[in-house]
Amino acid sequence: MTKNKWIYWIKLLVSLILLVIIYRKVNNHDAILEAFQATRWWHLAIFISLVIPNYFLQFLKWRFLLRRRFHDVENKAVFGSLLFGSTLGLITPGRLGELGRGLFFPNKDRLAITGLNVLDKFANQLLVFTLGGISLVVINYQIEFLQGSSYWAILVAGGLLLIGIWSLVLQPTLLSKFGRRLLGGFSWRKKLLPLVNAFDSLRTGDGLIVMGYTALIYSLIVCQYHLLLHSFNGITFWQSCVAVMAMLFIKTLLPISFGDLGTREMLAIFFYGIFHVSEAAAFNASILIFLINVLLPALVGLYYVFQVRDLPGSATEEDPNIIASENP
Numbered sequence: 562m563t564k565n566k567w568i569y570w571i572k573l574l575v576s577l578i579l580l581v582i583i584y585r586k587v588n589n590h591d592a593i594l595e596a597f598q599a600t601r602w603w604h605l606a607i608f609i610s611l612v613i614p615n616y617f618l619q620f621l622k623w624r625f626l627l628r629r630r631f632h633d634v635e636n637k638a639v640f641g642s643l644l645f646g647s648t649l650g651l652i653t654p655g656r657l658g659e660l661g662r663g664l665f666f667p668n669k670d671r672l673a674i675t676g677l678n679v680l681d682k683f684a685n686q687l688l689v690f691t692l693g694g695i696s697l698v699v700i701n702y703q704i705e706f707l708q709g710s711s712y713w714a715i716l717v718a719g720g721l722l723l724i725g726i727w728s729l730v731l732q733p734t735l736l737s738k739f740g741r742r743l744l745g746g747f748s749w750r751k752k753l754l755p756l757v758n759a760f761d762s763l764r765t766g767d768g769l770i771v772m773g774y775t776a777l778i779y780s781l782i783v784c785q786y787h788l789l790l791h792s793f794n795g796i797t798f799w800q801s802c803v804a805v806m807a808m809l810f811i812k813t814l815l816p817i818s819f820g821d822l823g824t825r826e827m828l829a830i831f832f833y834g835i836f837h838v839s840e841a842a843a844f845n846a847s848i849l850i851f852l853i854n855v856l857l858p859a860l861v862g863l864y865y866v867f868q869v870r871d872l873p874g875s876a877t878e879e880d881p882n883i884i885a886s887e888n889p
Contacts, residue, residue, distance in 0.1 A: 579823025587830065587840045604788045611788075612853050615781045619643060622684075622774035623662075626677040630762040631669055641665055641865045646678070648862030651855060664869050676759030680730075684768075684775045686813065687730060691723055692779070693810020696803040703835055730772065733763035779806075782854070786829075789846040796836050804832040822851055 624639040642665035649658025659682060663674035698716065729736045740757035787801040808828040815824050829847040830840045 576822040579827060583823065583826050583830070583844065587844050608785050608788045608849065609853055611781050611785050612857065615778060615854065616643070616858060618774055618778045618781070622771060622778070623681060625767075625770065625774070626681055626763075627674070629764075629767065630673055630677060630759055631666075634666075634669075638665060641868065644858055644862035645865040645869060646862070647855075647858040648860075648866050651859040665865070673759040676757060680736075680760065680763075680771070684730065684771050685778075687723075687726060688772065688775045688779060689806065689809045689813055691727075692802075692806040693813075694719055694723065696807035697810065699803050700807055700832070700835060731768040732765065733760050733768060734765075736760045736763075736768075779809075782809075782850070785850060785854070786846050789849065790833065790838055790842055796833075796838055800836045804829070804836060804838075808832045821855075825851060 620636075620640055620643055623643050624634070624636065627634045627639060642662040645665050646659040646662040649661045652658060660675055660678050662678050663669075663671035666674055701712070729739055737757060737760040740760065783798075783802050783805045786805050787796075787798055790796055790801065791798070808825070808831075811828055812821050812824055815821075826844050826847040829843045833843040834840060
């Protein structure tokens with residue numbers, strides 16, 4: 562069994578163990594099934610329907626980036642590569658498989674596409690770290706888990722780091738220069754230059770557009786949680802924003818389970834618990850988020866995984882192990 566397959570099965574086992582522990586703990590004093598039955602059906606219907614604008618915004622963002630470099634890219638290929646990446650992302654550590662979208666374009670510069678893909682993924686993480694950091698500051702005023710000089714040192718250092726990163730993302734020319742300098746001292750620099758050169762196709766203001774798409778995508782995720790949970794203890798939309806962004810921030814730092822299953826539920830219970838939301842309701846909402854936002858697109862993306870295997874000049878023809886190693 563290959564190393565990647567061992568990682569896959571270990572992460573799946575960790576997810577199952579976490580889910581069993583959380584389920585038993587929560588269900589002992591807060592019936593999970595009753596909490597689910599208490600959810601209004603029309604809230605649930607709107608929650609499920611929001612996956613459509615969510616993926617449409619992801620499609621628009623990815624197409625925007627691709628067409629800055631490849632003007633002839635078709636909508637069908639953009640959509641297929643997006644779902645293909647969702648499938649690989651589910652089964653790889655830290656969703657790194659999403660960076661395989663370039664495999665869907667056998668006749669284009671795959672390293673350049675990977676560079677744009679890195680920027681797409683990086684925009685997601687930057688927003689999560691920014692809003693998640695702000696959310697943790699807000700929560701710190703509620704429960705004071707950090708105090709004194711260490712708190713201010715982390716706050717100032719984190720703030721300065723984020724300002725620097727935002728400056729790079731909002732100025733693509735700076736991003737290109739930074740990437741070239743980062744690779745400058747390595748002998749294999751020439752092999753990765755196309756990845757960095759992909760940023761040259763971006764114009765001033767493009768970074769802001771990408772971050773705008775990203776903000777809309779995450780606002781829909783917050784809306785999904787809030788639809789399922791706002792009837793409990795009168796939680797406000799602002800409190801949902803704080804809880805969800807803090808959860809996503811910490812979840813990003815803990816890529817220990819399959820599709821973040823188990824980790825997501827544990828953190829949702831903790832952060833929503835600060836605002837006195839039922840543990841069972843938070844557990845249910847988090848499970849539904851996984852099923853609708855993560856698992857469903859990944860299952861649809863299986864169709865495109867098999868399409869990639871059959872593409873002429875695809876990575877699987879050059880080396881069948883490239884894709885096979887990613888699959889369980």
